[in-house]
Amino acid sequence: MCQSVEMKAIEWLDDRLRLIDQTTLPSGLASIECRAPEDVAEAIVNMRVRGAPAIGIAAGYGMALAAARSGAKDVPDLMRDLNAAAQMLRRTRPTAVQLFWATDEALKAAREAADVIDATRRVLDAAHRLRERERRANLALARHGAELIPIVANILTHCNTGELATAGYGTALGIVRTAHAQGKRIHVWVDETRPALQGARLAAWELLKEGIPHTVIVDSAAASLMRRGKVDVVVVGADRIAANGDTANKVGTYGLAVIARAHGVPFYVAAPTSTIDPRLPNGDAIPIEERSPDEIRRIGNMRIAPDGSPALNLAFDVTPHDLISAIVTELGVIRSPYDHRLTSMVRDALQAV
Amino acid sequence: MCQSVEMKAIEWLDDRLRLIDQTTLPSGLASIECRAPEDVAEAIVNMRVRGAPAIGIAAGYGMALAAARSGAKDVPDLMRDLNAAAQMLRRTRPTAVQLFWATDEALKAAREAADVIDATRRVLDAAHRLRERERRANLALARHGAELIPIVANILTHCNTGELATAGYGTALGIVRTAHAQGKRIHVWVDETRPALQGARLAAWELLKEGIPHTVIVDSAAASLMRRGKVDVVVVGADRIAANGDTANKVGTYGLAVIARAHGVPFYVAAPTSTIDPRLPNGDAIPIEERSPDEIRRIGNMRIAPDGSPALNLAFDVTPHDLISAIVTELGVIRSPYDHRLTSMVRDALQAV
Numbered sequence: 001m002c003q004s005v006e007m008k009a010i011e012w013l014d015d016r017l018r019l020i021d022q023t024t025l026p027s028g029l030a031s032i033e034c035r036a037p038e039d040v041a042e043a044i045v046n047m048r049v050r051g052a053p054a055i056g057i058a059a060g061y062g063m064a065l066a067a068a069r070s071g072a073k074d075v076p077d078l079m080r081d082l083n084a085a086a087q088m089l090r091r092t093r094p095t096a097v098q099l100f101w102a103t104d105e106a107l108k109a110a111r112e113a114a115d116v117i118d119a120t121r122r123v124l125d126a127a128h129r130l131r132e133r134e135r136r137a138n139l140a141l142a143r144h145g146a147e148l149i150p151i152v153a154n155i156l157t158h159c160n161t162g163e164l165a166t167a168g169y170g171t172a173l174g175i176v177r178t179a180h181a182q183g184k185r186i187h188v189w190v191d192e193t194r195p196a197l198q199g200a201r202l203a204a205w206e207l208l209k210e211g212i213p214h215t216v217i218v219d220s221a222a223a224s225l226m227r228r229g230k231v232d233v234v235v236v237g238a239d240r241i242a243a244n245g246d247t248a249n250k251v252g253t254y255g256l257a258v259i260a261r262a263h264g265v266p267f268y269v270a271a272p273t274s275t276i277d278p279r280l281p282n283g284d285a286i287p288i289e290e291r292s293p294d295e296i297r298r299i300g301n302m303r304i305a306p307d308g309s310p311a312l313n314l315a316f317d318v319t320p321h322d323l324i325s326a327i328v329t330e331l332g333v334i335r336s337p338y339d340h341r342l343t344s345m346v347r348d349a350l351q352a353v
Numbered sequence: 354m355c356q357s358v359e360m361k362a363i364e365w366l367d368d369r370l371r372l373i374d375q376t377t378l379p380s381g382l383a384s385i386e387c388r389a390p391e392d393v394a395e396a397i398v399n400m401r402v403r404g405a406p407a408i409g410i411a412a413g414y415g416m417a418l419a420a421a422r423s424g425a426k427d428v429p430d431l432m433r434d435l436n437a438a439a440q441m442l443r444r445t446r447p448t449a450v451q452l453f454w455a456t457d458e459a460l461k462a463a464r465e466a467a468d469v470i471d472a473t474r475r476v477l478d479a480a481h482r483l484r485e486r487e488r489r490a491n492l493a494l495a496r497h498g499a500e501l502i503p504i505v506a507n508i509l510t511h512c513n514t515g516e517l518a519t520a521g522y523g524t525a526l527g528i529v530r531t532a533h534a535q536g537k538r539i540h541v542w543v544d545e546t547r548p549a550l551q552g553a554r555l556a557a558w559e560l561l562k563e564g565i566p567h568t569v570i571v572d573s574a575a576a577s578l579m580r581r582g583k584v585d586v587v588v589v590g591a592d593r594i595a596a597n598g599d600t601a602n603k604v605g606t607y608g609l610a611v612i613a614r615a616h617g618v619p620f621y622v623a624a625p626t627s628t629i630d631p632r633l634p635n636g637d638a639i640p641i642e643e644r645s646p647d648e649i650r651r652i653g654n655m656r657i658a659p660d661g662s663p664a665l666n667l668a669f670d671v672t673p674h675d676l677i678s679a680i681v682t683e684l685g686v687i688r689s690p691y692d693h694r695l696t697s698m699v700r701d702a703l704q705a706v
C-alpha cells in the first residue's frame with residue numbers, strides 16, 4: 001500500500017509492471033506489481049486496471065513480460081510464447097478494441113526482430129510507444145474537445161475516463177481537465193456508474209484530487225437534471241467505435257444519449273483513434289461483455305439482492321451514431337455522418353505513428 | 354428477528370404496531386415494534402417502512418398510538434396531542450401524499466368524538482379502515498391493470514411496489530402478481546433502484562417468494578434492453594399524482610418514461626386514488642425530498658465515493674403526464690388527457706368510502 005498521490009496509473013519498473021489497483025479506490029490507494037503476463041490478465045479480468053486505453057497499454061506491457069520471461073532460443077520459439085500470451089490477454093475482456101491492437105503491435109514488433117534479445121527489446125519498445133502515443137492523443141483530443149465546452153457549463157459524464165482509465169491525461173475527463181485549466185467555470189455531474197461504480201469511486205476521486213467542482217449522482221437521476229436545465233453537455237468515453245460511428249461504452253451510455261437527445265443536450269464521445277475499429281461496419285458487430293451476476297447482487301461483502309434472483313450484467317451498450325453529436329479524437333472533432341471519415345481518420349492516424 | 358415468511362408488512366397488535374424492517378432485507382427478515390408515534394416517525398424517516406401506501410397506513414397507526422398514549426382528559430386536550438403527532442409524522446417525508454391523508458383522517462375522526470375514549474377508538478378505527486381500503490384498492494387496481502399485460506410479456510418495473518410497499522397486495526407489483534396468477538407467461542426486469550436499492554432488495558425478494566420469473570438489472574441497463582426488444586411494458590407505482598396526471602415517483606422513473614417513449618414501449622402508472630392530489634394542478638408543485646448524500650456515498654459500511662465529493666440525493670422525480678400511457682387505479686384504467694377525469698375519480702372514490 002502506497003499513499004503517494006503521485007503514483008502513476010501504469011508504470012514500467014525495469015522488469016515488472018506496477019498498476020494502481022483501481023478496485024481499492026477511493027478507500028485506499030494501493031498498487032500491484034505484475035511480473036508475468038498472467039498477472040496482467042488477472043488484473044484486467046478483475047478490473048484492477050480498467051478503461052479501454054489503460055487496458056491496451058497494460059496488455060502491451062503484458063506482452064513485454066511474456067517476452068522477457070520466455071526461455072525461447074530463437075524467434076520462432078519466442079513467437080509461440082508471445083502468441084500464447086496474446087491469446088490469453090485477448091480473452092480477458094472482449095469489448096475494448098485496444099486490447100487487440102496492443103497485442104497485435106507486440107506480435108508485429110517481435111516478428112521483425114533479428115534474434116530473441118532484439119525481439120524482447122522491440123516488444124517492450126512497442127509497449128512504451130503505445131503508451132506515449134496514447135498520452136499524446138489524450139492531450140490533443142482534450143484540447144479539441146475543450147472547444148465544445150461552454151464558458152460556464154454543467155457537464156455530465158459517465159464511468160471514469162481520466163488518468164486511471166487511460167494511463168494518460170484522460171479522454172472525456174481530459175476534456176474536463178483542459179476546460180477547467182482554461183478557466184472555464186465548469187461543474188461536473190458524475191454518474192456513479194453501476195455496477196462497478198467507476199464514476200463514484202474513480203472519476204470523483206480524480207476530480208477531487210484536481211480540485212474540479214463536481215457532484216456525484218445515481219445514474220437514474222440524469223434525466224431529471226436535464227429536465228431542470230442543469231446539464232449543458234454530456235461527454236463520455238468509448239470502448240470501441242464502429243466505422244459508422246456507433247459506439248460501445250459502459251452500460252448506461254445509450255440511455256444517456258436517448259435522454260440527452262430528448263432534452264436537446266449535446267452528446268459527445270471522446271476517444272483516441274485507437275478506439276475506432278474500421279473492420280466493423282456498425283455497432284451490431286461489437287461484442288458486448290457479460291460479467292458475473294454477483295457484481296450486481298453484492299457490493300463488497302454486502303448482499304443487495306437475493307442470491308436466488310438472477311441478475312443480468314451486460315458491461316457495455318451500443319449508442320447508435322445518430323444520437324452522437326460529435327466524436328472527438330486527437331485529430332479533431334467530427335460530426336455525423338461519420339461513415340468514411342472515421343475510416344480515413346484511422347488511416348491518417350496509422351500513417352502518423 | 355422472526356424468520357416466518359408469513360409476517361405481515363404492517364400489523365396492529367392490540368397496543369402496538371409491528372413493522373417488517375425493510376432495511377434488513379434481503380439478508381434477514383426482521384421486525385420492529387412501535388409503541389409511540391415517535392417510533393413510527395423514526396421508522397418512516399429511516400425507511401424501515403417505505404412505499405407511499407405503506408407510509409400512509411403506518412402514519413394512521415402512529416396517530417392511533419398518539420391517542421392511546423395521550424393523558425388528555427377531554428377532546429380539545431387530546432386534539433392538541435394529536436395535532437402535535439400529525440405535525441411530527443408529516444415532517445418525516447414530504448413527497449408521498451398518503452402521509453397527509455392518513456393524519457388528516459385521524460384528526461377528523463377524533464374531532465367528531467364524544468369523549469377521549471370514543472376519540473381513541475375512532476382514530477384506531479380510521480387507521481384500520483384506511484388499511485382495509487388500501488388493500489381492497491390494490492386488489493381492484495391489480496385486476497384492472499392485468500388487462501394491460503400481454504399474454505407473453507417482459508415487464509420492466511422500478512423500485513418496490515409490492516406487499517411491503519403497500520401493506521396489501523401491491524400496485525405495479527400487484528398487477529404483476531395478478532397477471533402471473535392468470536397464467537400469463539411473464540418475466541420481470543427488476544431495476545435495482547439506486548440509491549436505496551428497493552428493487553434489488555425488496556421487489557426481487559417478493560418476486561422470488563412468489564415464484565415469479567424475474568431478473569435484476571442495474572437501472573441504466575433498461576434502455577439497451579428496450580432497444581433489443583426485450584421490454585414489452587413498463588409498470589411503476591406513484592408517490593403523488595397531480596390533477597393533470599403528472600406523477601412523482603422514485604428517482605429514475607422519469608428517465609424510464611423518456612426511454613420507453615423513444616422505443617414505443619407502453620408506460621403505465623399504477624396507484625390507488627389516495628395517491629392523487631387534486632389540489633395540485635401539475636407536477637411542478639409536488640415537493641421532492643432531498644435525502645442525505647451519504648445514502649449515495651456509502652453502501653452499508655462501505656465507502657463508494659470520496660467523503661469529500663458532494664452528492665445530490667433527490668429521492669423522487671416527476672414524470673409529465675404526456676409520457677404516461679395510462680394510469681391504473683382501483684376505479685379502472687384511464688388514458689390521457691387526464692385533466693378533470695382524475696379529479697372526478699378522486700371525488701367518486703371519496704364518496705365510495
